[in-house]
Amino acid sequence: MSSNSSAQSPVKSTGLHIGDAAPGVAKVDPIIIADNVTRTFGGLKAVDVDHLEVPRGAITALIGPNGAGKTTLFNLLTGFDKPDTGTWTFDGKRLNGVPAFRVARMGQVRTFQLTKALGLLTVLENMKLGAQKQTGENMFSSLIKPLWTKQESEIEERAMEILARFKLDTKKDDFAASLSGGQRKLLEMARALMSSPKLVMLDEPMAGVNPALTQSLLDHILNLKQEGMSVLFVEHDMHMVRHIADWVIVMAEGRVVAEGDPHTVMEDPAVIDAYLGSHQDVDLGVVTGRISGEKTAEAEELLAEIDAEVGLTDSAAYSADPEKNEDTK
Numbered sequence: 001m002s003s004n005s006s007a008q009s010p011v012k013s014t015g016l017h018i019g020d021a022a023p024g025v026a027k028v029d030p031i032i033i034a035d036n037v038t039r040t041f042g043g044l045k046a047v048d049v050d051h052l053e054v055p056r057g058a059i060t061a062l063i064g065p066n067g068a069g070k071t072t073l074f075n076l077l078t079g080f081d082k083p084d085t086g087t088w089t090f091d092g093k094r095l096n097g098v099p100a101f102r103v104a105r106m107g108q109v110r111t112f113q114l115t116k117a118l119g120l121l122t123v124l125e126n127m128k129l130g131a132q133k134q135t136g137e138n139m140f141s142s143l144i145k146p147l148w149t150k151q152e153s154e155i156e157e158r159a160m161e162i163l164a165r166f167k168l169d170t171k172k173d174d175f176a177a178s179l180s181g182g183q184r185k186l187l188e189m190a191r192a193l194m195s196s197p198k199l200v201m202l203d204e205p206m207a208g209v210n211p212a213l214t215q216s217l218l219d220h221i222l223n224l225k226q227e228g229m230s231v232l233f234v235e236h237d238m239h240m241v242r243h244i245a246d247w248v249i250v251m252a253e254g255r256v257v258a259e260g261d262p263h264t265v266m267e268d269p270a271v272i273d274a275y276l277g278s279h280q281d282v283d284l285g286v287v288t289g290r291i292s293g294e295k296t297a298e299a300e301e302l303l304a305e306i307d308a309e310v311g312l313t314d315s316a317a318y319s320a321d322p323e324k325n326e327d328t329k
């Protein structure tokens, strides 16, 4: 397994789609294909996706302003929530109606934030919880002691191997709650790998991570791809998206509003609009130029902020030093 150097830009996967990049575009080798997926809460359509394909063997970012429906879509695809309508397949198998634990067994896992309860377990115990197909889950085989003791030691061996890769092996007996924010994120990812997944879904992997651990987390995500896994992640950190994503899917108000490679997508007016949608207090028409009128100082400031937010910068390199990630205008 080769690792990516923090100083270099990672090698991007290209040629993932067929035809023009647009919402719902077909992929050469999709791992997820979703159709007509909707989820309503009260009167609000949180997810309203006509057609979506997630490419295999690539890193895909799911971005969009707060409330766009990203987490709800994650929950639906992983069987943690039920849609009002829709069908989807994972690796060619129909998944709607399949409960979360089966989805995970089929090779589609998502990371979870460490809850209070999981924080009271040790790092190693957390890892063991991530293992699939444990003999103890089967009543008959759980009665045969040699079977489960052998499996227990295999699971522990695998857990220690993965923990060593994530430099968490020396913390195996510590309570998970004692880890730093970044170490927790590493543990969440490490735990997901216990089941040898085909697709890893990460919910805001960078949230709350100290800059010292940023590069390590990025490298671990890039390594998942190098090992042949597909990655789908939700993230608000646009520098990270630009740096490691091969493909970007943009959601706003429940819909997919743009798709493409990170550079093209972040210059798409629909994407800029989607982000503007979260700043309801400013006259958006004036800001985007749809309505003629004098831009107020506040609007100018907002526009600059959004340029920065969607990554309209010259530099594609991600630096662990946040100072170096300041946009140049």
Ligand SMILES: Nc1ncnc2c1ncn2[C@@H]1O[C@H](COP(=O)(O)OP(=O)(O)OP(=O)(O)O)[C@@H](O)[C@H]1O
Pocket: 041, 044, 046, 064, 065, 066, 067, 068, 069, 070, 071, 072, 073
């Ligand atoms: N269980 C729920 N009950 C009611 N409304 C919900 C529920 N879950 C989500 N919503 C609403 O659905 C919409 C989409 O929410 P969701 O959390 O999926 O957005 P998101 O894109 O993940 O946002 P963020 O980036 O802030 O996490 C929001 O308006 C949210 O308030």
